[in-house]
Amino acid sequence: MDKLIGNAKIVGLGESTHGSSEIYKMKNRISRYLISNSDFNIFSLEANMPESFRMNNYITEKKDNPKDLLEGMYFWLWQTKETLDFIDWLKNYNDAYNSRIIFDGFDMQFASGALNQIRDIYTQNNINVDEINELEKILKDENRGQRSYTAKSQKTIGNLLVKMKQKNVSFKSPEDKARYLQNIRIIEQKIQINSIVKRDQFMAENINWIMENNKNPKLILSAHNYHISKLNSERMGYYVNEEFKNDYVNFGFAFYEGTYSASVDRKIGTFEAETAPPESLEYYLNYLNKPIFIIDLKSIKKENNPLAKWILKDILFRKTGSGTDKNKKSFKSTNVSNSFDYLIFINESSNSNLLKQYN
Template structure:
């Protein structure tokens, strides 16, 4: 899950007015897809041809709490599964914990709601995501195993799922000291900042991973579970380094950039591992901050480092295709940072902010559409405009009700291959 992943820096943005020519060009490259639900077909010619050829398609989101984003991503996934032959779907969720949902969609075992709860984040515990999971199960039922869509995770923030998997694998075969250290490594999905024993867990992880590797260094599953522990432990350590404070703003920014760097690099590594063991394309579900090809910026800190998408674009080139998601106005859910509490609730953005990409797209009069940015980048009317930094509204898990503080500048021709635009949104519906 992305937390506070927008950058308020505005110095890079251009002050040049948007011309009628630019608006007309955007309208020409914006292919309306309609507002029907995830089962609807796409109008002929509305999806870029490059979607058919990509090895990895990343479906982003401008917020973690927008129902229309989730339903449109579901619709795109259905098309990629049924028309392109995608058989692997991976979410911004802890990799070992995703095993429960893979068991459900592949074999029908388990409870999908419990599987979503097991990913720890409220962001995925919504009716729209559950509907997607249930559709995957329906699609898979009765198909040969090799023709079923698999459910994967590619994040590595927590150790609990990896520890559970290792215990299940080894049973009573672990030496007592190793078993005790694994017990300590298990974090129960607790965020490092709320974990009083995080330092002890880091030390235990550094002791236990080489010991377990000596017990079994041939089983690929064991090696991946250990890798998750290593990745999560490094992430926790960088968070502690940042939390411990810095003498000046430059040092604090550098510490936050280290946090971004290790997590996004780990996610890219895990995606590449998944792709290398997949026959056919892979579809990813992540926040725009991770999925974009350029950088992951952190709101209010000035910190920025290479995003997951940047690493994947370096590795796969044009075979990595990333779709951003933006909206003009409407509701979304987020954790409240207004001071009234930190509970999950609905917020509303009444209209797009002046000077943003959303404002320009809204002014074109386009409906729900996919804007082909690859095609736009080589259009003489639009290419230069897309290469200049343009602000957009975006947030991760939290929001304080002040939209001006949630603007991120992207060079859209470099950051995304396409942009899904939704004029009006509603809050994602939490599971009851």
């Protein structure tokens, strides 16, 4: 692993679905190695930033319940035994080595966590919270994502956020002040999301913030393959790569067949994944008859071996995500070699283990 990572300070770990147990276990294994052996000190997830940061109450301060904190991160994706096992490992590692490995997020699809943390600062400073209540009413933050706000609403929200930035507030530390201002920025981002592309740009911005606001940062990013991809300007990984260049290394993941946890037609549970079709990358890799292996795409590109040229071209590649639309194609033409530095192939996927049952 050391030879693959080199001196990189950011390692992106992808996933071809949001619900494959073997992929999460491998990502956890790589993360444990990087933390234990290569001084990586931050783990950041494709989840809402303020709510994710609260997990440090458990792993560094031994407060709160990790299951409750995971549920507070909204999506079922993280409410799994695989995620909980890794969080418990982080806590135990911090306890055993008197370390402070930080847990964070870089998404901004919800504003309520940021609002609650800002409200706490107001309360600590005996500041009236009426403007926070007003902002909360305007945001109507019951739903995620690419929600449009009128120009009038955006102006009103912007004025309230400017007031929050200018408040005479006392903080326990410079870090608390930076987090307060970043929570305001999360709300600014939230009201501007109008596409998946904009969301990826903001996620990259938040990764920059994490790197700038932590001491000697070495960061593990966990997100879908298509977010960590270096391929084009629609993806978070593209902007991370532009900013950090050789300091960013990423691993894509792929599998041939099996099951996965997903949300289909608003039903959350276990579903059969589409078996990799002929002409897909996973179909060809399955012929190697190995249960799991890693492909060094960087070396293949450098060597320009004619026997490997097929892997350097656009090819069908799994893009399932959380399975929210059963009519959406599971495979998409992708230049995998330009998307990732390394690809980890797993022959068979099984569903991640959800912490609770859904109807």
